[in-house]
Amino acid sequence: AAVRQGIVDTVQKAVSDPQVKSVVICGQNGIFCGGADIKEFGKDISGPPLVPVFHAIESADKPVVAAIEGSALGGGLELALFCHYRITHSKARLGLPEVTLGLLPAAGGTQRLPRLIGVPAALDLITTGRHVTAAEALKLGFVDQVIDQNTVEAAVKFALSVVGQSLESRRISTLPCPCPDADALFEGVMQKVRQRARGAIAPVTCVQAIQAAVTLPYAQGMQREQELMATLFTSAQARALQYCFFSQRVVSRWSMPSGARWDTSKPKPVTKVAVIGLGTMGRGITVALAQAGLSVVAVETEQQQMIAGQRAVSDMLERAAQRRGVSSAVYRVRYSMKLEAVADVQLVIEAVFEDMVLKEQLFKQLSSICKADTLLCSNTSALDIDHLASQTRSPQLVVGMHFFAPAHVMKLLEVVHGPRSAPQAVATAMELGKRIGKVSVAVGNCRGFVGNRMLMPYSQEALFLVEEGASPEVVDRALEEFGFPMGFFRMSDLSGLDVGWRVRKADGLVKPGQMSRVRQGRRYCPLGDLLCEQGRFELPRGYRARQGLVSRRIDSKEVLERCLYSLINEGFRILEDGIAAGPEDIDMIYVFGYGWPRHRGGPMFYASQVGLDRVLQALEHYQQLHPDVPHLQPSRLLRKLVSSGSPPIHRWKEVIKKPHSAL
Ligand SMILES: CC(C)(COP(=O)(O)OP(=O)(O)OC[C@H]1O[C@@H](n2cnc3c(N)ncnc32)[C@H](O)[C@@H]1OP(=O)(O)O)[C@@H](O)C(=O)NCCC(=O)NCCSC(=O)C[C@@H](O)CCCCCCCCCCCCC(=O)O
Numbered sequence: 001a002a003v004r005q006g007i008v009d010t011v012q013k014a015v016s017d018p019q020v021k022s023v024v025i026c027g028q029n030g031i032f033c034g035g036a037d038i039k040e041f042g043k044d045i046s047g048p049p050l051v052p053v054f055h056a057i058e059s060a061d062k063p064v065v066a067a068i069e070g071s072a073l074g075g076g077l078e079l080a081l082f083c084h085y086r087i088t089h090s091k092a093r094l095g096l097p098e099v100t101l102g103l104l105p106a107a108g109g110t111q112r113l114p115r116l117i118g119v120p121a122a123l124d125l126i127t128t129g130r131h132v133t134a135a136e137a138l139k140l141g142f143v144d145q146v147i148d149q150n151t152v153e154a155a156v157k158f159a160l161s162v163v164g165q166s167l168e169s170r171r172i173s174t175l176p177c178p179c180p181d182a183d184a185l186f187e188g189v190m191q192k193v194r195q196r197a198r199g200a201i202a203p204v205t206c207v208q209a210i211q212a213a214v215t216l217p218y219a220q221g222m223q224r225e226q227e228l229m230a231t232l233f234t235s236a237q238a239r240a241l242q243y244c245f246f247s248q249r250v251v252s253r254w255s256m257p258s259g260a261r262w263d264t265s266k267p268k269p270v271t272k273v274a275v276i277g278l279g280t281m282g283r284g285i286t287v288a289l290a291q292a293g294l295s296v297v298a299v300e301t302e303q304q305q306m307i308a309g310q311r312a313v314s315d316m317l318e319r320a321a322q323r324r325g326v327s328s329a330v331y332r333v334r335y336s337m338k339l340e341a342v343a344d345v346q347l348v349i350e351a352v353f354e355d356m357v358l359k360e361q362l363f364k365q366l367s368s369i370c371k372a373d374t375l376l377c378s379n380t381s382a383l384d385i386d387h388l389a390s391q392t393r394s395p396q397l398v399v400g401m402h403f404f405a406p407a408h409v410m411k412l413l414e415v416v417h418g419p420r421s422a423p424q425a426v427a428t429a430m431e432l433g434k435r436i437g438k439v440s441v442a443v444g445n446c447r448g449f450v451g452n453r454m455l456m457p458y459s460q461e462a463l464f465l466v467e468e469g470a471s472p473e474v475v476d477r478a479l480e481e482f483g484f485p486m487g488f489f490r491m492s493d494l495s496g497l498d499v500g501w502r503v504r505k506a507d508g509l510v511k512p513g514q515m516s517r518v519r520q521g522r523r524y525c526p527l528g529d530l531l532c533e534q535g536r537f538e539l540p541r542g543y544r545a546r547q548g549l550v551s552r553r554i555d556s557k558e559v560l561e562r563c564l565y566s567l568i569n570e571g572f573r574i575l576e577d578g579i580a581a582g583p584e585d586i587d588m589i590y591v592f593g594y595g596w597p598r599h600r601g602g603p604m605f606y607a608s609q610v611g612l613d614r615v616l617q618a619l620e621h622y623q624q625l626h627p628d629v630p631h632l633q634p635s636r637l638l639r640k641l642v643s644s645g646s647p648p649i650h651r652w653k654e655v656i657k658k659p660h661s662a663l
């Protein structure tokens with residue numbers, strides 16, 4: 001509000017003062033403007049509205065120049081689009097990211113950008129919300145000059161040089177918005193955007209707003225933009241997406257149950273890293289590290305794997321170099337079949353088979369080969385980090401760095417601390433994650449950590465539903481309509497059914513050829529094991545007949561409630577155990593690592609929106625029907641929150657109060 005008032009007052013003064021011949025609008029401290037203050041949304045918005053004053057800028061009879069440094073995003077770029085000229089520093093980033101917040105650019109962005117750069121380019125920028133470099137903005141035609149010098153000085157010089165020149169062609173509102181074959185274009189775009197949006201409404205509404213720029217005169221288009229914004233502004237999806245924006249920043253301010261925190265723990269400098277194992281994960285991790293400019297030593301003991309791994313890493317780095325327009329020689333990766341090659345690195349990431357005996361042995365070896373202050377990290381999916389730490393001479397320097405496949409693409413990194421992990425070790429792993437572009441979340445040590453631990457009840461429910469009569473397609477369809485890119489069964493097929501099979505075998509759950517539906521004292525579905533044993537895919541019908549199970553019709557409501565609420569229930573247990581510091585940590589893990597639809601804000605935020613009492617009631621209902629399924633037993637924390645009146649999500653920590661560590 002204060003910035004808006006400042007703009008209104010100053011623009012009015014500058015426009016009406018005859019002494020002023022031209023005007024430059026700039027930001028402070030090297031940043032033009034990040035757009036509207038998202039924290040104001042959802043509250044009563046005070047202060048003056050911007051659009052009328054923006055129009056006063058455009059209709060001024062003296063040149064107004066935007067001097068863009070740092071960022072011009074959202075309302076910031078819209079302000080610049082009302083200026084007559086835009087001078088931009090080469091390092092600036094520009095864009096209309098409102099769609100990522102569940103909104104549309106409502107200060108004229110949807111009506112003005114297409115007039116300036118054409119409808120197809122505007123559709124791309126506004127429906128994806130992507131940020132572009134100054135060079136791309138120049139190429140697209142929405143900035144006039146890109147410079148490397150002092151932007152404000154250059155803009156002032158330019159503004160003085162154009163005094164007296166006609167501004168007619170510089171007023172975007174007066175430009176036409178040509179779009180040949182508009183109907184066909186919008187039909188095609190709408191179809192693509194709907195598919196990509198997976199249920200998100202903002203991208204679709206952005207297309208409708210841009211269509212108004214083509215079909216309506218400017219003033220009516222602006223009116224339509226406001227009406228469409230009003231439908232998004234108070235939507236649950238906008239709330240969820242804005243929660244994600246802030247949560248992504250909250251999780252970087254990590255803390256440990258011991259009280260250690262991000263702002264009191266200094267990371268160690270890391271320049272040289274080793275990756276052990278060049279399989280699926282080791283390859284992606286090597287690429288992610290090398291792309292961030294780190295020197296990497298990759299160790300693999302199997303000749304064939306070494307050849308295949310080296311080729312895969314080189315190909316990925318070659319493509320990355322082409323995209324960046326540099327030589328692949330900038331990436332520093334050395335390969336070795338001997339573990340001794342890692343002797344001088346500052347940090348090791350182990351990515352060998354998921355086998356505790358193998359990992360134990362490797363950590364013992366690493367502990368004697370590496371320098372005493374080397375950080376030893378494991379990419380294990382679920383194994384006990386503390387046990388691995390106990391194999392080394394410096395257990396305080398052991399943490400989990402749990403990447404997600406493909407590791408050079410997926411944004412999530414779980415940094416797992418054991419009871420003995422030093423705050424500096426956690427700080428170093430978190431900092432390294434940030435450097436390689438990951439959203440890093442610090443979590444406690446337990447089986448499966450946060451993400452995979454919550455996935456267990458979810459996957460079991462998916463199988464139980466098939467036992468009871470749903471087809472795998474019915475389960476997947478419900479989950480995909482909810483917004484997951486893939487349902488449980490498609491995802492299992494893709495990652496390989498044998499992955500979970502091996503984990504269940506290691507847990508002693510698999511009994512070859514046996515059909516018993518109770519294992520280790522609780523309900524169990526052996527369908528996945530039977531598929532692996534027999535290499536067959538159309539099992540459920542015969543299996544149900546042999547088990548004497550009567551098939552029933554299951555609707556998508558039950559699929560969602562059982563799969564999602566059991567996953568959420570485990571999330572509450574994780575909070576209770578102090579494994580995750582807060583609901584934001586769980587939500588960011590699910591959004592960035594497990595394809596949870598961002599416009600639903602993550603599982604814990606979703607539960608808060610559905611209503612905690614409704615989640616509790618549903619769990620109690622299913623628990624009564626399935627008393628042999630412990631994960632349907634509502635967690636104590638969920639009950640406690642409901643009996644405390646279901647406080648909003650940002651106040652849950654007050655109810656959790658003293659999170660105790662289960663370690
Ligand atoms: C700007 C960045 C690129 C900077 O990145 P960097 O990595 O340097 O830093 P951080 O990301 O860590 O950020 C530092 C700090 O700042 C906070 N922050 C950043 N941006 C914002 C922001 N826009 N608002 C609030 N706070 C912000 C961030 O949280 C950090 O804080 P912390 O406490 O954690 O340290 C990067 O930050 C970035 O990308 N920011 C977001 C940029 C963005 O998305 N901008 C778009 C905003 S939406 C917008 O601009 C809308 C416009 O179109 C204007 C619309 C006009 C208003 C219309 C209102 C009409 C209402 C009609 C409905 C009527 C309803 C009815 O009828 O009822």
Ligand SMILES: NC(=O)c1ccc[n+]([C@@H]2O[C@H](COP(=O)([O-])OP(=O)(O)OC[C@H]3O[C@@H](n4cnc5c(N)ncnc54)[C@H](O)[C@@H]3O)[C@@H](O)[C@H]2O)c1
Binds near residue numbers: 276350355495
């Ligand atoms: N695949 C996934 O989706 C995924 C996701 C997250 C975490 N993880 C975890 O990452 C680890 C690796 O998984 P993966 O899928 O990459 O396995 P993988 O089978 O694809 O690769 C493992 C590699 O390690 C090599 N290796 C075995 N012993 C070694 C040793 N002593 N020294 C050097 N190399 C050795 C093997 O030859 C193989 O190339 C596991 O702990 C797994 O649980 C996997």
